[in-house]
Each structure stands twice: as C-alpha cells, then as structure tokens.
Amino acid sequence: MPRRTATMLASTLMLIALLCAGVLIPVPYAEMSPGPTVNTLGNHDGAPVLQITGHDTYKTSGNLNMTTVRVTSADFRMNLVEAIYGWLDHDTKVVPHDTLYPNGTTEQQSSQQNAEEFSQSQESAKVAALKELGIPVKSWVIVSTVVKDSPAEGKLHAGDVIKAVDGTAVKQPADVAKFVTRHKPGQNVVFTVVPAKEQAAAEKAHRTATKTQDVTITTTTSDDSGAKRAIVGISAGTDHTFPFTIDIKLADVGGPSAGLMFALGIYDKLTPGSLTGGKFIAGTGTIDDNGTVGPIGGIEMKTVGAREKGAQYFLTPADNCASAAKDTPSGLTLVKVKTIGDALDALKDIRSGNTSALPQCTTKG
Incomplete structure (x- = not known):
C-alpha cells in the first residue's frame, strides 16, 4: 500500500475513532436552554393563569x-459531541451537572424541591401584592417539613402551627432554629403547637384556632458540614390566610423564579387601569413576603426566550443584572429591580413613555 494511502487511511480511522469516542464517552455536564414564557395576565391551556374571586x-x-428555563434531566448523560455543540450554540448553555443537581440529587428529588419552591413562591407573590395594596394578610409560623427518622417524626407534622418554643413566642420561621440551638444535643425542647387538623378546621369555619398542645422532643446532633448543633429535624415556614381567593393555575412549572411576575399580575388585576400600558413586558425573580426581589438561575436563557416571544422590556433582579447585560438580546431593555415597588415604578415609566428614567442593567450591575 502506498505511503500516502496508508496515511490517509490511518487518519480516517483515527477520525472515526475520535468521533466514536465523542459519542460514547459521557461528560459531567448538563444543558440549559430557553423555556416557555407565560403571560400571567392571560390564559394557559384554556384557563386564566390568575383567578381571583371574592x-x-x-x-x-x-x-x-x-x-422559564429548560434543563436536561438528572439522569441524562451528555456526551462530548453534545457538549461541544452546546458550547457553540448561542442559545444554550452547558454547565457542570452538579450545578443543576448537586450532591447526586435525583430527578424525583429535584422535581419535588421545584414543586415546593413553586408553591411557596405563589404564596409569597400573593402576600407581597396584597401588602403593596394595603390589604391585610394573616400569617403564622408552621412546620414546613419533617425529616424522616428524625426526633420530630411522629411528634410534629407538616402544617402544625408553632406558637412557642420553650414558652418563648415564635414570631418568624428563623426563631425556631434559634431557640432549638440554645440547647445541647440530647436535651429536651418543648414546642407549643396548634395541630394541623385543628388549624385547618378553624380556617374552614372562619375562626381562630385556640386549641394548643405541648410536644416534648429530645434534640440530636446535626450531621451536616456546618458546626455541630442541636436539631429536632424540622424546617419552619410561613402560612397565610387571605381575605379572598387567589388561584394560580400553571402546570409543569417549578422553582421560585416566577414570584415577581405573579405578584405584578395579581396587583394589576386588583387595580383599575393597565400596569403595562399595552406593552409586552417579561421578567423573572424570586419574591418574599415583604416584596424583596431575589436572583435566579439561567438569566441568559430567560432573556433570550422573552425576546423571542416579543418582549420589549425585561424586569431583572438587581443581582442578575451584570450577567444578563453581558449578552442582552437585541431590542430588549433590561430593567433593574430590587423590590416590587421598583417594578411598579418602572412599569409607570414604561406606560408614560418616560423610558430614559428606567434603571437599566449594566455589566457592572
């Protein structure tokens, strides 16, 4: 065989081998891409996203x-060719697998966490919108979750209202951990609670729950990477009673990042006139009960998805501004917001055409 032919054959075989390796060898990466965008003022799957009665x-x-952002599943194993294609594709982002699924998180665990965060974001969106409107909302601290095989299992239950710990009134979720960690592991701590069933019955009857019970739990030692401390194996959260019904109907969406846009949609429906002035505005951001807007992941994918649907303005959490501004889609204005009040002020400027007053994102924040 001529040397030139042998060289070409060897090169071809080498190329085939490399291509096969690229297809067969998995790499520890995952992919993010723009997901659907949904108008909180409109319908989705034939029903209003926001339904308010009363x-x-x-x-x-x-x-x-x-x-939203689409992500590859926890059990998807990307190969080298797919990773290279993703790195070259402007509208996708390849990230380390552990970024999306840390510590070996399974698909089921991730879905459950996203569902819980989505539910909490809806509650906070309602509270933030009503507070901004001056409409009172009743709130209390509850047992959010109970860890399996923990000292609290079987003694406390999700939905129990925590009134006090060791006789000291609980006013916010952070109080619970603070009061428990005053103890040493192995010591007893006393929770005064309204059982979840009693609370639910009281809410249904439109009365205040008064039946409480004391629950004694022996603390154990934390097993996370932080400083060792006393724990009982629960997480505390907040529950609310609203003066009228606000339903958010949106399936197959998870995570906390829609909080701001839900809050603005609720505010718009409860006030005369149009917040948008007919403009196409998109956005993202977590929101807490006090209306503070927090950062989210995948901001670059969300701005791309919004612009593709026709958005002119994008309400951007302040802490995401620098990342978003590095590659802003043409025709999209990134508006920096830190609170729901900032967002409402920005919408007022957009309605009036005073866009020069908008606080825009820059690569510095």
Missing part, C-alpha cells in the same frame, strides 16, 4: 410574562 377585579392589557 374581590373586585379589573380589565388588563399587554403582557407580564414569567419566563
């Missing part, structure tokens, strides 16, 4: 779109 509502116009 209070006057008003006609809205324009778009207040929440945005």
Whole structure:
C-alpha cells in the first residue's frame, strides 16, 4: 500500500475513532436552554393563569410574562459531541451537572424541591401584592417539613402551627432554629403547637384556632458540614390566610423564579387601569413576603426566550443584572429591580413613555 494511502487511511480511522469516542464517552455536564414564557395576565391551556374571586377585579392589557428555563434531566448523560455543540450554540448553555443537581440529587428529588419552591413562591407573590395594596394578610409560623427518622417524626407534622418554643413566642420561621440551638444535643425542647387538623378546621369555619398542645422532643446532633448543633429535624415556614381567593393555575412549572411576575399580575388585576400600558413586558425573580426581589438561575436563557416571544422590556433582579447585560438580546431593555415597588415604578415609566428614567442593567450591575 502506498505511503500516502496508508496515511490517509490511518487518519480516517483515527477520525472515526475520535468521533466514536465523542459519542460514547459521557461528560459531567448538563444543558440549559430557553423555556416557555407565560403571560400571567392571560390564559394557559384554556384557563386564566390568575383567578381571583371574592374581590373586585379589573380589565388588563399587554403582557407580564414569567419566563422559564429548560434543563436536561438528572439522569441524562451528555456526551462530548453534545457538549461541544452546546458550547457553540448561542442559545444554550452547558454547565457542570452538579450545578443543576448537586450532591447526586435525583430527578424525583429535584422535581419535588421545584414543586415546593413553586408553591411557596405563589404564596409569597400573593402576600407581597396584597401588602403593596394595603390589604391585610394573616400569617403564622408552621412546620414546613419533617425529616424522616428524625426526633420530630411522629411528634410534629407538616402544617402544625408553632406558637412557642420553650414558652418563648415564635414570631418568624428563623426563631425556631434559634431557640432549638440554645440547647445541647440530647436535651429536651418543648414546642407549643396548634395541630394541623385543628388549624385547618378553624380556617374552614372562619375562626381562630385556640386549641394548643405541648410536644416534648429530645434534640440530636446535626450531621451536616456546618458546626455541630442541636436539631429536632424540622424546617419552619410561613402560612397565610387571605381575605379572598387567589388561584394560580400553571402546570409543569417549578422553582421560585416566577414570584415577581405573579405578584405584578395579581396587583394589576386588583387595580383599575393597565400596569403595562399595552406593552409586552417579561421578567423573572424570586419574591418574599415583604416584596424583596431575589436572583435566579439561567438569566441568559430567560432573556433570550422573552425576546423571542416579543418582549420589549425585561424586569431583572438587581443581582442578575451584570450577567444578563453581558449578552442582552437585541431590542430588549433590561430593567433593574430590587423590590416590587421598583417594578411598579418602572412599569409607570414604561406606560408614560418616560423610558430614559428606567434603571437599566449594566455589566457592572
């Protein structure tokens, strides 16, 4: 065989071998891409996203779109060719697998966590919107979750209202951990609670639950990477009673990042006039009960998805501004917001055409 032919054959075989290796060898990466965007003022799958009963509502116009990110599943194993293609594709982002699924998180665990965060974001969106409108909302601290095989299992239950720990009144979720960690592991701690069933019955009857019980739990030692401390194996959260019904109907979405846009949609429906002035506005951001907007993941994918759907303005959490501004889609204005009040002020400027006053994102924040 001529040397030139042998060299070409060897090169071809080498190329085939490399291609096969690229297809067969998994790499520890996952992929993010733009997901669907949904107008919180409109319908989704034939039903209004926001349904409010028991209070006057008003006609809205324009778009207040929440945005999402598609991610590969926890058990998806990307190969080298797919990773290279993703790195070269402007509209996708390849990230370490552990970024999306830390510590070996399974698909089921991730879905459950996303569902819980989505549910909590809806509650906080309702509270933030009503507080901004001056409408009172009743709140209390509850047992959010009970860890399996922990000292609290079988003694406390999700939904129990925590009134006090060791006789000291609990006013916010952080108080629970603070009071428990005053103990040494092995010591007893006393929770004064309204059982979840009693609380549910009271809410149904529109009365205040008064039946409490004391529950004594022996603390154990924390097993996480932080400083060793006394724990009982629960997480505390907040529950609310609203003066009228606000339902958010949106399936197959998870995580906390739609909080801001839900809050603005609720505010718009409960106030005369249009917040958007008919403009197409999208955005993202977590929100807490006090209306503070927090950062989210996948901001670059969300701005791409919003612009592809026609958004002109994008409400951006302040802490995401620098990342988002590095590659802003053409025709999209990134508006920096830290609170729901900032977002409402920005919408006012957009409605009035005073866009020069908008606090825009830059690569510095």
